[in-house]
Amino acid sequence: MRPVSLVLFLTFTLLAFNAGHILPGGAEGESREQKVWARAGSSAVLPCHLRPRRMQKSWKQVPDKTSVLWKRHGGSAHQEPHVVLEVGYSGLRKTALPMRPRVSVQDSALRNGNFSLRINPVRSEDAGLYEARVAYNTKVQSCQVELGVITVTLSPSSPAVENEPLLLSCNSSHRASLVETCWFHNGRPVPTSGTFCSSNGALSILRPAMSDAGSWRCRLRYSDNEIISATYNLQILGFDGPTSPVVYAAAGSAADLPCTLSYLPSAFGINVVTARWSRLAGGHLQDWGIPQNSSSRSFPLHLPAVGPGDAGQYHCAVSVGSKTVSRDVTLAVVTVTPSIQGPVSEGSRLLLICSLTHRRGNERFQWRHLDASPTNSKLAVAISRNLEGHRSQTGPTLEIPRVSQKDTGTWECSIHGPEGRLGAVQYELQITGAQISGPPTIFSGQVTFGLTLTLFLLLTVCVLALALQKRARSPPFPALEGMVAVTVPRKKEMEENQKEKIQQTEC
Numbered sequence: 001m002r003p004v005s006l007v008l009f010l011t012f013t014l015l016a017f018n019a020g021h022i023l024p025g026g027a028e029g030e031s032r033e034q035k036v037w038a039r040a041g042s043s044a045v046l047p048c049h050l051r052p053r054r055m056q057k058s059w060k061q062v063p064d065k066t067s068v069l070w071k072r073h074g075g076s077a078h079q080e081p082h083v084v085l086e087v088g089y090s091g092l093r094k095t096a097l098p099m100r101p102r103v104s105v106q107d108s109a110l111r112n113g114n115f116s117l118r119i120n121p122v123r124s125e126d127a128g129l130y131e132a133r134v135a136y137n138t139k140v141q142s143c144q145v146e147l148g149v150i151t152v153t154l155s156p157s158s159p160a161v162e163n164e165p166l167l168l169s170c171n172s173s174h175r176a177s178l179v180e181t182c183w184f185h186n187g188r189p190v191p192t193s194g195t196f197c198s199s200n201g202a203l204s205i206l207r208p209a210m211s212d213a214g215s216w217r218c219r220l221r222y223s224d225n226e227i228i229s230a231t232y233n234l235q236i237l238g239f240d241g242p243t244s245p246v247v248y249a250a251a252g253s254a255a256d257l258p259c260t261l262s263y264l265p266s267a268f269g270i271n272v273v274t275a276r277w278s279r280l281a282g283g284h285l286q287d288w289g290i291p292q293n294s295s296s297r298s299f300p301l302h303l304p305a306v307g308p309g310d311a312g313q314y315h316c317a318v319s320v321g322s323k324t325v326s327r328d329v330t331l332a333v334v335t336v337t338p339s340i341q342g343p344v345s346e347g348s349r350l351l352l353i354c355s356l357t358h359r360r361g362n363e364r365f366q367w368r369h370l371d372a373s374p375t376n377s378k379l380a381v382a383i384s385r386n387l388e389g390h391r392s393q394t395g396p397t398l399e400i401p402r403v404s405q406k407d408t409g410t411w412e413c414s415i416h417g418p419e420g421r422l423g424a425v426q427y428e429l430q431i432t433g434a435q436i437s438g439p440p441t442i443f444s445g446q447v448t449f450g451l452t453l454t455l456f457l458l459l460t461v462c463v464l465a466l467a468l469q470k471r472a473r474s475p476p477f478p479a480l481e482g483m484v485a486v487t488v489p490r491k492k493e494m495e496e497n498q499k500e501k502i503q504q505t506e507c
C-alpha cells in the first residue's frame with residue numbers, strides 16, 4: 001500500500017472512531033476514567049455522555065436499537081463485575097436486587113445521549129469502579145467512573161441532644177494514608193480547643209449548644225495529595241430561647257412558662273412525645289402533665305394567678321422517642337408594698353416599695369404614673385410635671401412626701417435588664433378626705449371656735465322658737481283667774497259632802 005493511501009486510511013479510521021466515541025462527563029476528547037466522590041446518604045451521578053462530533057442529527061434520529069448496561073467491578077477492578085442496571089432496546093429495565101430502587105437513568109436524558117447513572121441514596125458499600133456499555137447499531141462503546149464514598153457519622157445517633165457530648169467522624173474509601181483533617185462550621189474553621197477536640201478524622205463536641213447546629217464540613221487530605229470534603233447538616237434537639245430563661249410576672253396576674261423545642265419531633269420521624277412540668281416547693285413535688293402533641297413543639301405551663309409563693313424554679317422535661325431533653329425555667333414575681341394600707345389620706349407621706357423575687361443583680365426599676373383622667377388615657381411618663389417632689393423615681397422605692405389629688409390613679413413599677421423591659425406591676429392609689437397636720441394648729445383652733453359659736457347660736461334660736469310657740473298656745477291671764485275662782489268653791493263643797501257621809505256612817 002502506498003504511503004499516501006495508508007495515511008488516508010488511518011485518518012478516516014480515526015474520524016469514524018471519534019464520531020461514535022463515549023465521552024465521560026460530556027467533555028469532548030479521548031476517553032479516560034473519571035472519579036466521583038459522594039457522601040453516604042446523599043445522591044451521586046456517574047456521568048456518561050455520547051455526543052458525536054460530526055453528527056448533525058439529534059440523538060433520537062439515531063437508530064432506535066440502542067441499549068445501555070451498567071456494571072460494577074466492586075472495590076477494585078480485579079473483582080468480578082456484576083450488573084447494576086440494564087436498559088434494553090425496547091426500554092425494558094433490569095436492576096440488580098441489592099441496589100433496587102436506588103439506581104436509575106432518565107428516559108429524557110437517554111434520547112439526548114446522556115446515559116449517566118444516578119444513585120440515591122449512596123451507601124458506603126457502593127464504592128467501586130462502574131462501567132457503562134452503550135450499544136447502538138453495530139457499535140459498542142464504554143465509559144468508566146470510579147465512585148468514592150465519604151462517610152460522616154454521628155454518635156450517638158441522630159438526633160443530637162443539647163448538652164450531651166457527641167462525636168462527628170469523617171472517613172472515605174480512599175486507599176491512601178490520611179494526612180490531615182480540617183473541620184468547618186457554617187464556612188468558618190473550627191478551632192480544636194475548648195469544647196472541640198479533633199483526632200483521627202473525628203471531632204468531639206463536649207457540650208453541644210443550639211448555636212452548634214448547622215452545616216459541618218470535613219476536609220480530608222491524603223498522602224497522594226488527594227483532597228476530599230463532605231458536608232453534614234447537624235440538628236440539635238434542644239429548646240428555643242435563652243439557656244436559663246426567667247419569666248417576670250406581676251403578683252395576681254397570669255404567667256406562661258415557655259418550653260419550646262428547637263425542632264418538630266416529626267422532623268426526626270418521631271411521633272411519640274410526652275411533656276411534664278414539675279416543681280419542688282415546701283418539700284412537696286408538684287407535677288403537671290401536658291397533653292401529647294407530636295405536631296407541635298411548644299409545651300408551655302399556664303399559671304392563672306401567681307403570687308410570691310409561686311416564685312421559684314420550674315422543671316420542664318420533654319421525651320422525644322427514646323431521648324429526653326429538659327430545661328429549668330425561673331418564675332420571678334413583682335409586687336408593690338405601700339407604707340400605708342388601704343386608702344391614703346391627702347397630705348400623708350407615702351412609700352411604694354417595688355419588690356422582685358430571684359433578682360439577678362443587673363435589674364433597673366422605673367416608676368411611671370398612668371394618667372387616670374377620662375380625657376387623657378395616654379401614658380404619662382414620670383417626669384417633673386407629675387413626679388414633682390417625688391424621690392427615687394428610678395429605684396425600687398418611690399417616695400411621695402405629701403399625697404395630693406394629682407397623685408390619684410395607677411402607678412406602675414417596671415423592671416429593665418440588659419435585654420430590655422422584663423416585666424411590670426401596677427398599684428392603684430386611692431386618696432380620701434383632707435388631713436390637717438403640722439403647724440396649722442392655730443388655724444385648727446379657730447375653726448373649732450367658729451363651729452362652737454355657730455352651734456350655740458343655733459341652739460339659742462331653737463330655744464327661743466320653742467318658747468314663742470308655747471306662749472302662742474297658752475290661754476290669756478283672765479281666763480286663768482276665773483278658772484281658779486271656780487275651782488276653790490268646788491273644793492269646799494266636796495269637803496262638806498265628805499263630812500256628811502262620815503256622820504251618817506257613825507249614826
